[in-house]
Amino acid sequence: MPRKIDDRIALFSILLAALFWYLTFSVQLVNFWLSMSLAAAILTLLAIRFGGLPFTREEFTLRAVLIGLGSAVLLYLLFWLGNFFSQLLFNFAKPQISSIYEIRNQAEAILISLILLFITSPGEELFWRNFLQRWAMERFREPTGWLLGSMIYAGVHISSGNFMLIMAALMAGLFWGYIYWREKSVVPVMISHALWTVGIFVLFPVI
Numbered sequence: 001m002p003r004k005i006d007d008r009i010a011l012f013s014i015l016l017a018a019l020f021w022y023l024t025f026s027v028q029l030v031n032f033w034l035s036m037s038l039a040a041a042i043l044t045l046l047a048i049r050f051g052g053l054p055f056t057r058e059e060f061t062l063r064a065v066l067i068g069l070g071s072a073v074l075l076y077l078l079f080w081l082g083n084f085f086s087q088l089l090f091n092f093a094k095p096q097i098s099s100i101y102e103i104r105n106q107a108e109a110i111l112i113s114l115i116l117l118f119i120t121s122p123g124e125e126l127f128w129r130n131f132l133q134r135w136a137m138e139r140f141r142e143p144t145g146w147l148l149g150s151m152i153y154a155g156v157h158i159s160s161g162n163f164m165l166i167m168a169a170l171m172a173g174l175f176w177g178y179i180y181w182r183e184k185s186v187v188p189v190m191i192s193h194a195l196w197t198v199g200i201f202v203l204f205p206v207i
Contacts (some may be wrong), residue, residue, distance in 0.1 A: 003052035004155045005135040013046055013132065016154045025160035032103045033115055040123030047131035054130045059187045067183065070193025075175055075196050078170070081205040086164065096164040097207050104201070113202050117160070121194035125176065128153050130186035133177050146181045172196075 020039035135184040137145030154170035176189045
């Protein structure tokens with residue numbers, strides 16, 4: 001069962017996540033996919049250890065699957081539109097988006113898909129939404145906690161130095177955070193995140 005999250009643990013976890021994202025996106029000491037997989041695994045373990053079990057078997061319902069699938073498609077369309085208009089408005093948009101897609105060269109497509117489906121996407125949701133945002137909503141009430149959790153999620157991407165990535169993280173964080181807030185379950189959000197990342201990053205890239 002979920003447990004009340006201590007403020008000190010929450011703050012420590014934010015600093016740890018910021019460090020992981022800095023090492024992954026800025027320092028880049030090792031392969032991106034290895035680094036993100038390790039970060040997601042460690043943060044997931046932290047979230048379960050101090051936040052309790054994230055979901056029950058009963059939460060895997062047809063409703064959760066449909067919300068996950070539908071929201072993944074909707075978010076893809078929003079990003080497609082965002083990519084289209086950002087390239088019309090900003091000269092830096094296309095180079096920055098292209099640089100994000102360059103990390104696909106660090107592994108085979110099938111391996112990237114498996115990592116996105118079963119490690120990084122569910123791991124990020126278990127940590128960012130079911131642990132950190134849950135803490136923020138309990139600590140500062142729901143609307144404020146949702147916004148705060150989304151801002152922190154976008155904030156850790158600042159070390160990448162990529163404005164488009166930061167804005168993408170903010171938009172996705174608000175989107176998934178809202179679903180988590182309304183559904184009171186991380187299951188549809190995990191499904192949405194996993195399907196969306198494979199779709200936009202491997203199967204149907206926007207650039």
